[in-house]
Amino acid sequence: MTQLSLTFDAVNEETPGPKWAARWNRSWPAYEAWFIARGGDQGPSRDQCREALKRYMPELVATYDRLVIVAGGSDRAARFLSTWCPPTYLGGCSLAAVASKKDVRLVRNYDLSPQLNEGLLLRTKWSGRTVMGMVEFLWGLSDGINDAGLSIALAYGGRSESGEGFGVTTILRYVLETCGTVDEALVALKRVPSHMAYNLVLADASGRTASVELAPGGGMTQMPIAVATNHQSGKTVAERPAFTRTFQRRAHLEKLRVKPRKLNRQFLKSPLLQDRHAQGFGTLFTAEYNPKKLTLGLTLNGQRWDHGLNDFAEGQRIVDYSQRSVAEDAHSRTEAGPGLVDWSQAALVDWNAVAHDYAAGNGRAISTYFPSGRLNTQKVA
Known part of the structure; x- marks a missing residue:
């Protein structure tokens, strides 16, 4: 089951330093995997990315350069942080x-x-x-x-x-x-x-x-x-x-x-x-x-x-969002009617895959994530 909790941190750091570096070290492995999987390595070069920043947002270049240094200075990190022509993402x-x-x-x-x-x-x-x-x-x-x-x-x-x-x-x-x-x-x-x-x-x-x-x-x-x-x-x-x-x-x-x-x-x-x-x-x-x-x-x-x-x-x-989610699932079961997803099987679904596919814009039907043969193929959108 997908983890239905999220930790929120309020952080104050006037210039990029150890607090931002700690956040980078914590988050970069997941972002790097996403960047590679979504074709980021086939995108613009490091120099092209910095030149784009210099052309359109020159006031950010000094901050960008410092962030790249704090992040370790790798080519992939520099291209990721520029966000010039990045992989697609939704929300x-x-x-x-x-x-x-x-x-x-x-x-x-x-x-x-x-x-x-x-x-x-x-x-x-x-x-x-x-x-x-x-x-x-x-x-x-x-x-x-x-x-x-x-x-x-x-x-x-x-x-x-x-x-x-x-x-x-x-x-x-x-x-x-x-x-x-x-x-x-x-x-x-x-x-x-x-x-x-x-x-x-x-x-x-x-x-x-x-x-x-x-x-x-x-x-x-x-x-x-x-x-x-x-x-x-x-x-x-x-x-x-x-x-x-x-x-x-x-x-x-x-x-x-x-x-x-x-x-x-x-x-x-x-x-x-x-x-x-x-x-x-x-x-x-x-x-x-x-x-x-x-x-x-x-x-x-x-x-x-x-x-x-x-x-x-x-x-x-x-x-913790789990209680709110459970309440919604129960409502879905009673209101679904014929031809919709049977949410009683929700515990058997890899909801992490659902969330990531939606964010990636893959557009699959929710029913395809459920055990085969137990549902119809009604699409969520």
Whole structure:
């Protein structure tokens, strides 16, 4: 059975040093295996990767060079850390930003398997600006805030095609290291290409909010309202929409009419909160950013953990999602009806394989993981 727990660490290290090195040593073996298996060694050379950073995000080059040294300096580590034309990866999320005359919030649900998240909240001052956010790929960010009050979060855009560009988590790091307002961030996002389709929501201390769609290989479309889930506008087709429930979640977000301070509550209940952790799609955390107060409130399986950019305290939380998952499985059995998966056999499934295949975009039917001859072949999406 898949391990349904995740350890969250809050770490403060202003420049890359022993704390980041410890995290690298802990996480790199798994990332290296993923990088090799997904064709990373056939990608751009080390020099090409650094040149791409120098061209599009020159302000990050000094930090990148230091990280490569701390990571041991290998060719593969250097190419991995650049995130230039990396292997494809997927995920799920719901995002929204709401502002009033006196208040503003950006809230994000991070939906995936517990085994596919680093569980690291990192506060840094790598390039002179203080940044706090949830780490992906060891130095990129899936969401975060800086000392100017600029906040940003990402959601997978719903299609696995890729183009020449950077991993989006590095782009979010770049925005928070170099920009102070939503308008400045939009200029940067238009210029720096993403290697896959992603949706971003932004908010700043002035109350300005925005949502954009990034296209594989470059290109940005600004959206009319500051919400996002896991599909994009236009003629593009979302992958596994029934499984991710992306259209239902976005429809709910578009109808919301709440004050900023009440936005977070919406993300702690259906249809935004996901409890299918064993299937690789459960809400691991809800992040509530307050750009005016420079704070982050993390909700971890119902428990709140607050952090301030200027009064950051290191700590650790261990979260067990198994009870929530068990409750969801029981509900699935009673509501499944004819032609759906029989969840009574869930204990016999390698859920780790399910989660990793989903994250890799392989698109298999859930029933193929169950004992043969016991189920039909109904697809999850």
